[in-house]
Amino acid sequence: MKKYMYVFLCFLFTTGCSAKTQLDDLTLALTVGLDTGKNGKLLIYSVSPVFNKEAKNIYEVIRTLGVTPRDGRSKANAFASGKIVGGKAQNIIVSKTFAKTHDMFSYLDVFYRDPKNSTTANFIVFDGPLKDVMYIRLDDKPRLSVAIRDVLLTAHKSKQTTKINLLEFRRLSLDRAQTPFAPILRVHKGDLIAGGIALFNKQRKYVGSLSQKESPYFAILNKNIKPATSLTLAIKGLTKQKEYVSISIEKGDFSYKPSFQNGMFRFDVHIHLGAILTETTTHIAMKKEKKKLEQLLAKEIQKQLEAIVKKMQTYEVDPIGFGLYARAYEYKPFQKQKSWSKAFAKAEINIHPTVEIISYGVLQ
Amino acid sequence: MKRYEFNEITIMQYIFLISGAQIGIGILSLPAQLADIANTDGWIAIIIGWLISIIASTIIIKTMAKHPQDTIFDLSRRYFGRIFGTLIHLAFVAYALLASMTVVFTAIHITQVWILPNTPNYLIMILFMLPGFLITRNGVRVLARYAEFVFYLTLWMPILIAIPLQKGTILYMLPILKEGWAPIFQAVKTTVLSFLGFELAFVFYPFLKEKKHAIKAMVIANSISAFTFLLITVTCFIFFSPDETPSLIWPTLSLLKTIEFSFIERFEVIFLSFYLFVMSTTGIPYIFTTVFGVSQLFGKKDHTIVLIIAVCAFILTSFLYTPSFSHIQTMGSWWERYGLWGAYIFPIFLFIYVSMAQWFQGGKKK
């Protein structure tokens, strides 16, 4: 009955309760940065919003030197204006040099282990020392953490880079059949730029990257086409000189056929892309030359895709998840491989893209 | 002679009472346990476990149907005499007590880990005991109504769990039967135990109004639970990569962490708070069984006094003892071991015994 509740609540009210994590007393670490510091120690940045009209900056950057992220946080609590919490973290940024030499999992563990922390924060590799981005002054943009997130999201939508959150990073890392990847952020002339993809190996160390130009092709291989993937391709052979054609890929059908022959995996990848022609630098008589153009585009795309796959094979990484198909359809040989990455590096991968132009705008 | 007329419950209430008792704390960790043993084939084990639990619950109903007005407490007295009957009575009470302890302490532990990290044990215990007391005090009828209401109230939760399904990779599930049947049968032991809860039919059967549908009700209740287990397990298997699932203690909650809407994020906090409803429908029937069993032992009709003592004991325990996670796991494994005997093996034995006894008696009388 209700009256018991009142009595109990009154009792509890008087005993008090220290469990609160009141918003006012917190410093929300929205962006956490990890970089190599002096003596092989860890340099930890945390960016948090400041809610005070009198303060000059709307966010504060705290930099501490520690052994682990949690150690750094404890030290940072000594001079933060409130208890630092990571429950709303939006971005986890690591510098490239740090990522090259350290197993990411050792440093991300706290984000997975503590259920209060967010696992949907974006994992980002920064090209350069982290202080470049942490102390950047963006006069035309809001808070840094939001700006980083928004830049990344926009770049991801236009396929200039990719996006991965901590949970997905962990999923890919722990799966035998895949390796993780991450978007790359850099600062160029005072501007934040997200472009390119960092590739990690099975030991969660940075091994190489795909350029911004290669990113859309990575997205295609990853079946990540929506909302639209825009490509500008250089084409010879339609007219005599070099021409540029831009297409926007709207839909795609994929088929990855794995097979195992002679101790080697083989993948037959068929990709059928439906594209909208958005721009050409020359006149193409679409009625006559549509088929030819489609073939030329397919060829060019094939070249690019093969180049990426080659690159991944040399790095011995499988961010696309060819291993998933190998495991699902060729389970026995897959299980026999000691390391899927090594097997993937040796695998034969045939990519056959086809392009269909479904529309070419309002011009003939 | 209808002993429990005032407290009669409908067939729907009975179904939700049983399936409510089945779906509780186990489901939060079930996918990890299954993945650990049978990898992504664990879901097949759920189906096998479902069939086994249906068989076991049918046996229970068949036994109880011989004396439709008897609970297990009355039945044990009737067939095993005073001493043995009392022993079985006590064993069942102890089982229910262990179950309720496990549920309550696990619920407290999960709440502390995920939602209220700094709140002391005993405060959460007091908090949980408030509705526990309120609902248990009013007997089976209110208990059944509560189970029913909670079922409707929590219908949205499986739908929510299905949201991450669209982000999942179905390829993780392939190939089916990757290591053959052996690991699946190993996993059946785990799934069979996650169906624990149907043995409460031993207590609730006499309260059922339409007894002729009892077996159907048990099948439906088990199926509701099986469906829920299957949904959550498959979602976890599809969402997490196969080697990742066993690395999580409560994969279901980790899964929910990623659900974000434009107006709300981190759904696991809300989900888990609401999940207390689901856990309450597991814990409260067991608490009721304990309290009801004890008061029957003393021949008391009203169980309020025993309930007050039990609630005080629970709260006092939480003041003195804060179980660590490994303690809770031990408690859980005790429950499961006990449950395997109490819910699967004991009913078979009881059924045979009761049938034989009736056969002999029937031979004499008729």
Next chain:
Amino acid sequence: MNGTQQLLAHSLDANEQTLRDYFTKTPDLVYCHLLIGEPKKRALLVYLNTLVDKNSINNNVISPLLFETRQINTIADIQLPIGAKSYATIWEHVIQRVFQGETALFLDGDDHVLLLDTQGWPQRAIAEPQIESSLKGSHQGFIETYEKNIALIRRYLPHQQLKVETTTVGRRGHTSVALLYLEDVTHPEVLQELKDRIEQVDVDTIVNTGELMQHIEDNPFSPFPQFLLTERPDAAVSNLLQGRIVIVVDHSPSVMIGPMTFITFFQTVDDYSTRWMIASFLRLLRLLAFFMAIFLPSAYIAALSFHYEIIPLNLLLTIGESRERVPLPPLLEAVLMELAIEMLREAGLRLPAPIGQTVGIVGGVVIGQAAVQAGIVSNIMVVIVSLTAIASFIIPNPDMSESIRLLRFPMMIAASLFGLVGMVIGFMLIIGHLISLESLGTPEGSPFAPARLRDWKDTILRFPLWMMRTRPLSARPTQLTRQKKFRK
């Protein structure tokens, strides 16, 4: 006067003396001596000046008596143009009737007294109900005279199965209480239960229906109403047809209806005159309002005190900025504003309309705007408190609305202590309480727990009228079918 059970005397003088002994300090009691008939016989008219219709007495009683030419031997010989008359021989009856505005006619030498219905007291004209204003239904509301109220109901149901049972409650007041029900629909057990409970009430008097309600309700410790009070005859009739019992109390413009279920407090009779889609939408809206009114401020407190993670970042930044200058913890902030709103509401309720507007201005501008500018509360809190207030006004039943407003406060405290867990436990307690609550022995949680799927047609959604062929089971009707399937 000791022993009102005493019989009247034959002598007029003795009777008058008895009356004068009894009615001391009653200046409005009129003794009118008359000589009537041929030969003249002494008679005495006694009535309470304030409770009678003087026209009726002059024209229908005194005037015919004065011109009476026949011989009057006994009181039975007197013929008067008044329909409702009765005879009494016991003082108790006489006195009680006189207090009810009847006129007593004593005749010398007769120990019977003629009681004439000459009632006429100040009464309000039938007007539109004040609290439950009607959009589509009738604009007649109940008034303070229970005969009129019964008449208003009978107009809807001219049927012999509509039974009226009257009784009186109260030692001093002798308040008339009438039970109206459809005999072939209402469950006799429910009716008997209600009768027993009313019979047990032993008080001075019942001033308002709400008092009787509190004396007979099932659980006096519940925050929820267990009877419906309405001042609309159409609502009463609608409930009668569902198999419920209407209790009309004299002097009170609201009638009481039972047994009710929880969900019926979220329904209005207007729902049935609106097309079903719109009515269903309104029902959903009210249910949403119910949850908002109870949980919105506590959810805000819980989120701010414990679960900042669940708020999306952009909203969190907005909240952080708006709370930047607020020195109070969320609980105090919320309680402060909620109390302010409650006070405003209460102030506005009791004040005459012109001043009431001032309260609105003071509340809206001064407290809302100024408190934010002064940095005592945050913008978002003002928004939340206003939303909550609006939500609680949507709930059509004032009693339920009040219960919900009250429950909000323990909820807020629970949320500030235990966050969402506290809220959920609070919700559990509400549910646990609701499902064990009964109204006249029928479960209040019906049709949800215990589930009666048949009744769901008229709960959260309102199905088209032609589909509502049965009366709700939760009222335990003995005749279930309400209408035939006449529409394909």
